[in-house]
Amino acid sequence: MKANHSSVSVALAGSGGAGVMTAGNMLLEAAAAAGYYGLMTRTSGPQIRGGEAAAMVRVSTFATDAQDDRFQVLAAIDWQNVNRFATELPLGPESILIGDQAHGEPPEVFTKTGARYFPVPLKQLAGQVQGGWPNMIALGVLAGLMGLPAQALEAAINKAMKKGVEAGIAAAKLGLAQAANLDGFKLKEIPAKSSRWLITGNEAAGYGALRGGVRFVAAYPITPATELLEWLSPALTKVGGTLVQAEDELASINMALGASYGGVPALTATSGPGLSLMIEALGLGVTAEVPVVVVDVMRTGPSTGIATKSEQADLNIALYGLHGDAPHIVIAPNSLSDCVAATEWAVGLAESLQVPAIVLSDQYFGQARAVVDVPAFEKKSFHRAKANSNGQPYKRYALTDSGVSPMAIPGTPGITYTADGLEHNERGTPSSQSGDHLAQMEKRARKISQLDPGDAWASIEGEGDVALLTFGSCTGPAREAFARARAEGFDARLVSLRMLAPAQPAKLKQALAGVKRVLVLEQNHSGQFLRYLRSEYELPGEVKSLRRPGPLPFRPEEIYREIVRP
């Protein structure tokens, strides 16, 4: 078997308690230990505990946070309800199925793809090791099929298991031996190893928040943002901050505003239903000019939708949900590891412009775990302009050229004021006069419109007269599609927007100069991103929308076909 694969994707499925997630995480750790890049995503049924689940692990010689077109291997501890994941686990004739005859044959939905079936007696083999489990046998089989070395597997098991390490290793080795009899998908040798992290998008966003200076978080549990909060809670304590679990999202955002008014950078994280509840208070942040950041880990909507699965359909509410004219910031990370920098940036912008910022992450980034190169952080200095008494009457909302007015922090003598959601004059006195409304409105608009994000507004790759515009987690498969096209001599432009509000029409115009065909890629049903682009930007040439709702991610192949289409 030649080691000629640069990427291998495997899925391990089974019913609740079968340990597929545990094994999937160990496989990812083993790949990392062997020097490869890796990505693990997960899918599960609606049950709180138990129920069918699948760990999807991609191991590659290059960094990616996209799923591949197909899975090379689908292994199942048992086949109960695994057919429900068929659309999420595309297979082909080159794929193989691994299953235990003791649990019957693989469902037809998988065999009809042409995938070949290789039974492995997982349960019986596990029985040969005292304290052995079928998932550890499966782990060994999958690692063996990729050609991961035994030492890497041992290291991963050692790291992950608190007890039963020896049994785990023995069982995994039995699995490795089984794989030796099968045609596998051996990975190429990996070149020199760079400095890397193993991180989820939710952890990355949490870390970005702390880097940005956030020291107060209030939040209400919600899938798929909860892990972000669970990571932040102990981390905040370590850096001298705190997390308050609020009674609901109305409380979360208002607590964050209260803390921020007190001078402590504050954030909350939620998903669509929670963001809907926070909208009124975000308007308060705009009018009272109190910095605050909301990380929205998007899931399928509307309403409760599919709580555990991804979609990019909160773009409209993030951009336009606030009542009144309410200029604010919307940032979208465009890779899993960019969740760090994008969130840090959002905090910096919120603080320096005294405005709410929304970070649009999604379930795909949030709950995926990946091996990533350690991000290179720019040395940016953002801070909140703070006021001190100069003996003059303090004007909290002074009409400055930049629109930003130094903010008094409670405790500072001589410049007390009342932060107000009522329209006000420069001093902060409530006012219902048209002149004050216009002047303050223009001030609030000015500080956003004058913002120059430099190159950070988008990531741009490639040349040529075809351009693809996208944002967020659609960027990963698009990047991979572009790499394939480029490898075949077809260059095109990929523009992935990171700053969605304020819009950057001049910068996009420049990025699209000479373009004849534009593809707009997004994961929602109504084309929210396309409509946004149409209203804020001029798109040259022929425009085609590539969109579908969640939860199925775009595959590089389908994007590639659209790029190279004559």
Add this chain to the structure above:
Amino acid sequence: MNAPITSPALTAKDFKSDYKPVWCPGCGDYSVLTAVTKALAMLELRPENVAVVSGIGCSSRIPAYTTCYGFHGVHGRSLPAGTGLKVARPDLTVLVASGDGDGYSIGGNHFLHACRRNVDLTYIVMDNHVYGMTKGQPSPTTEPDWSSKLAPGGTGVREFHPLVIALASGANFIARAFSGDPNGVAALIVEAVRHPGFSFVEVLSPCVTFRPEQRGWKESARPAPVAYTDDPARAARRLMTDDGFNIGVLYKGRRAPFAGLPAAPTHSLADLEGGFRL
């Protein structure tokens, strides 16, 4: 009450701003404003070390009428805003002001959880049994047979009992005041601020515009016949059976307040990165 005293004590006047309140002549809230400023002077605080946080409604206009730091937020959310502020800035004295609509209706859920969370702040509710700012609709404390344009003949819905709810939810200090006696209100606020944890002061504050009959409250209000208790069971019996006009401290609990920000970091950001590093 943990702000340092840095200068000679101020007078009540020093805590009153030059803004002219939007309240109607005769409104009970004027006296509450006076009481708050007196209490802050009695507590020997400085305006910059006090934050007055409110939601929306007549009573919620109070922050800007003081010389303290103020936060006039959205309807019903004064307690979360005050909670966030106090947790983030434990050095400040935080007063949260509300009314019966803002605090018991739209903000009702936050009331329960603020009581049980027991953050060290003082919650002053000016209760006039009516929505004044929107011109006379029934609130949670309105009598069921009070007729209005929105509910002709009355709502038929029984009143909310804020003090009982506060006790059941874990408030650490419960008092009832009457705005007709500003000095009495001030004394209760002083005691509330000094008591650790969540202190709740319900102030009967008449709306002479939409509930002119509330002028009669001055005849009904009287000092509570017995001293406060620290026994929740006894307090519950008293609160359930009183007629709503017993004035004074009615309950003082002994729960430890919610902790704020830790004093100092123990780790650097680089330490946290170690958790991701391969």
